[in-house]
Amino acid sequence: MKLRLESFGELRLIDPAGKPAAFPEKGLLAICYLLDRDLREGAGSEFPRSALARFLWDSHDNSDIMANLRKTISRVQARQTQLGTELLIFSATGVRVRPDAFAGDLSELVNPDGDDALGKLRRLVTIFRQDFLAGLADQSVGTRQWIAGQRDRHMAILVDALKTALPAARSREDVSLIKEAALRIFREAPDDENIRRILLEAYESEGQLEKARRLFETSKHQPGSKFDIGLDVQALAEVRKIFAGGQSSQSAAMPLSDGEVRVPGPLPRLVLLPPGGTDAGASPMLSEALIEDVTIGLCALNTVSVVAPHTAARIARNADRTDLILRHSITYVLDTRLTDRAGNRALFVQLIHAGSDEVIWAERFSLEKYELISHRRDIARQIARELAGQVRRHETMRDSFEGNSAAYHSYLIGLRDIKRLALPDVRRSRKAFREALQHSAHFAPALSGLSRTFLVEWLLTARGDSELLGLAEEYANRAIVADPSLAAGFRELGVAKLYLGDLDESVVALKRAEELSPHYADGIASYADTLVHASRPAEALAKIERAISLNPLTPTDYLWTAAGANFALGHYAEALEKITAMDDRTPADRLSAACWAMLGDMKNARIYMRKVREIYPDFDVDKWLSVVPFKEQWQKEQYREALRRAGF
Numbered sequence: 001m002k003l004r005l006e007s008f009g010e011l012r013l014i015d016p017a018g019k020p021a022a023f024p025e026k027g028l029l030a031i032c033y034l035l036d037r038d039l040r041e042g043a044g045s046e047f048p049r050s051a052l053a054r055f056l057w058d059s060h061d062n063s064d065i066m067a068n069l070r071k072t073i074s075r076v077q078a079r080q081t082q083l084g085t086e087l088l089i090f091s092a093t094g095v096r097v098r099p100d101a102f103a104g105d106l107s108e109l110v111n112p113d114g115d116d117a118l119g120k121l122r123r124l125v126t127i128f129r130q131d132f133l134a135g136l137a138d139q140s141v142g143t144r145q146w147i148a149g150q151r152d153r154h155m156a157i158l159v160d161a162l163k164t165a166l167p168a169a170r171s172r173e174d175v176s177l178i179k180e181a182a183l184r185i186f187r188e189a190p191d192d193e194n195i196r197r198i199l200l201e202a203y204e205s206e207g208q209l210e211k212a213r214r215l216f217e218t219s220k221h222q223p224g225s226k227f228d229i230g231l232d233v234q235a236l237a238e239v240r241k242i243f244a245g246g247q248s249s250q251s252a253a254m255p256l257s258d259g260e261v262r263v264p265g266p267l268p269r270l271v272l273l274p275p276g277g278t279d280a281g282a283s284p285m286l287s288e289a290l291i292e293d294v295t296i297g298l299c300a301l302n303t304v305s306v307v308a309p310h311t312a313a314r315i316a317r318n319a320d321r322t323d324l325i326l327r328h329s330i331t332y333v334l335d336t337r338l339t340d341r342a343g344n345r346a347l348f349v350q351l352i353h354a355g356s357d358e359v360i361w362a363e364r365f366s367l368e369k370y371e372l373i374s375h376r377r378d379i380a381r382q383i384a385r386e387l388a389g390q391v392r393r394h395e396t397m398r399d400s401f402e403g404n405s406a407a408y409h410s411y412l413i414g415l416r417d418i419k420r421l422a423l424p425d426v427r428r429s430r431k432a433f434r435e436a437l438q439h440s441a442h443f444a445p446a447l448s449g450l451s452r453t454f455l456v457e458w459l460l461t462a463r464g465d466s467e468l469l470g471l472a473e474e475y476a477n478r479a480i481v482a483d484p485s486l487a488a489g490f491r492e493l494g495v496a497k498l499y500l501g502d503l504d505e506s507v508v509a510l511k512r513a514e515e516l517s518p519h520y521a522d523g524i525a526s527y528a529d530t531l532v533h534a535s536r537p538a539e540a541l542a543k544i545e546r547a548i549s550l551n552p553l554t555p556t557d558y559l560w561t562a563a564g565a566n567f568a569l570g571h572y573a574e575a576l577e578k579i580t581a582m583d584d585r586t587p588a589d590r591l592s593a594a595c596w597a598m599l600g601d602m603k604n605a606r607i608y609m610r611k612v613r614e615i616y617p618d619f620d621v622d623k624w625l626s627v628v629p630f631k632e633q634w635q636k637e638q639y640r641e642a643l644r645r646a647g648f
Contacts, residue, residue: 003085005104007032009130013102021083025136026056027076029143031087032133034097035106036150046094058140109157118174121165124158125181155188175202190216200442200481209477216484268331268391271307273316275336275347325354332360332391337552339364350519350550351387355412359519359550361386407439411446418452426456444483451475451492458499472496487517491526498530501629506530521550529561535632537568556582563591567642568635572598586615594642605646612648621648 003021004014011028015021033055034047053065056072073090080086087101099107105127115123132150139147162181169178179202182195189195196216203212307315307330315324325333333352338345350362363386414432417425430453436446454472458465473496479489494510497503510527517523525547531540544562548554559578566575572595579588579595593608612619621643625636 003083003087003102005031005035005087005102005106008105008127008132008134010135011133023079024072024075026072027079027088029056029133029136029139030072030095031097032106033146034088034095035099035104038097038099039106039110046091046096048094049090052095055142055146056140058142109154117161117165117168118177121158121161121181122177124161125177125184128154128158128184151188155185158185178202186215196481197442203481204478209474209481212481213477213484216481267305269305269307269329270332270334270387270391271312271315271325271328271330272309272334273336274309274313275338330354334387349383351391355415358517359521360517362519362550407436407443407446410436410439411443411449414446414449414453418449418456423457423460426453426460429453442478442482444479444486444489447475447479447482448486448488448492451479451489451496455492455495455499469496469499473500485516487513487520487523490516491520491523494530495526498533498629503530503534503629503631507534519550521547524550525555525558525561528565529557532561532564532568533629533631535568535630535635537565541565541569554581556584556587560588560591563588563595567591567595567598568638570598572596586611589615590619590643593646593648594639597645597647598642602645609647619648 003016005028006012006014007028011025011032013021013023013028030052033052037047049069050062050066053062053069057065057068073095076088077090080088085101086098089096089098108123108127132154133147136143136147158181162178162185165174165181166178169175178198182198182202185192186195186199199215200212203209203215307328311328315321315328318324331354333354335350335352337348339348340346344366347365348362349365351360352358353360363383365383410432414429414436417429417432430450433446433449433453436443437450440446451472451474454468454475458468458472461468472492476489476493476496479486480493483489490509490513494506494508494513497506497509507527507530510523510530513520513523514527524543528540528543528547531537531543541562544558544565548558548562551558559582563575563578566572566578575595576592579585579592582588585592589608589611593605593612596602596605596608621640625640628636628639630636630639
């Protein structure tokens, strides 16, 4: 057997007995460098000593690096004499490598005759499990640059091999190999969409979507991927059949890089509605002028189409504003309102995506007596700049899932129905989301929408079917894997984890949702609800007040969360104020009874206790507290004491 040179991972020489053989590190590095040169260029001639010295050492002193080279050559020749072989041959002016004197992993990169596509990929995956020369340290600048270039070249070789092997993959073993290659490429190119698609299919077929989510979530995302995989759509469709057990599906269609030239769609339309409000004086007039300044400034952009101020004013005054917005194909609405808090006038603005009612951005600008007059242009520029950036980011995100208009249409129908919070509507919504997925299997908004339907059904059916929570968690994970930049998936995962009792994981997921979309009012409200259950009511109250500021026509569940946070803090009167503001107070009757009891008003406490008994005659305090997820025992004891006082 020959000596073997291993260069991926630790650089070392292995003797015929399989044990490491001592050899100067600089000598082994020189062998790698010269062997790579010979393999790529077909060269076998001598390499100048001076050029090798400059590669191995950083120095402007030629005599210094040549002295270092002479010492290295002396040690290499002495060791070669001991081994009884020559790996490097030196002359007075040059050096060359003897590839026939040893075997090595670098030589195995060359494709031997008869090696099929899958065989080549399998061999490369084995070689590339570790980085090239990963164990080297304190090398010259030239050496480090060469190593980096080699690693990029190796990944390019692996990418080409993967593309070639995809059409040949047939068995589960083949697909397992495809997955392993994709994971190796993912380490270097975590943002490549095609590699993510392959991994998603693999993990989904193995029932390990949670693992895929964590993999994608913890990967280091970079502004752009080094590699453009450009996989063949038909080849990847065949692999998907294998992942699915050989059964094809209409939902297999995926948006991939197919090389076609796509005609850009129409620019998104933005309407800036002039402010409403009842403030008297100059502020309404000046703030309307401010919005007109912003509109004029945005008209210079080529990334958004702005509705003229005259039409915007008519839309703002119309009783059926929503219908007009849809009729005129408006994508974004900048809603503006004048506010007055303790004499402090301000202009509140929020950017809303018309299709989903999602609040993308919100801000409050002071309108003190002279400030608006003197700083109107500055405020206008600030709003215009922020609007342009927010629309651009949101459009980039929407491009990833609106390529299929049929999927997007079904998604919007599902979004409309889920808002009604009645079981028939929830199930209609689920049907629409499933239809969206038939058109586009990895359409993240529809996946998160499906998750929400299972959560809402679980709540509407008295929390009896634990399987619904499992489905909610599964589809939330799928949404995150399909698009880790979408906050909705993390929101649904956080809510599912809350009801499953995994409070710490719920907090982590909802915190991530807020980071991804800081103005996503519903996501922040869900975060606040989890913080209440995580026994962090002060933080919960701050979060829910933020959500209410973003969604001032406050939904009932926001107020319920605010009431719960106040109750946990011992602010019982404030909790009752929030309950009073709810459109439907019935769901909070139990909390009302507890608040009145803690305030010492037994008459009102008994009234609400009896109302709860009418709906839930078998209500049991201990049984209820055993299923409600509270992290700290003090919070359960607070509820137990309050409900006992109320007569439960």
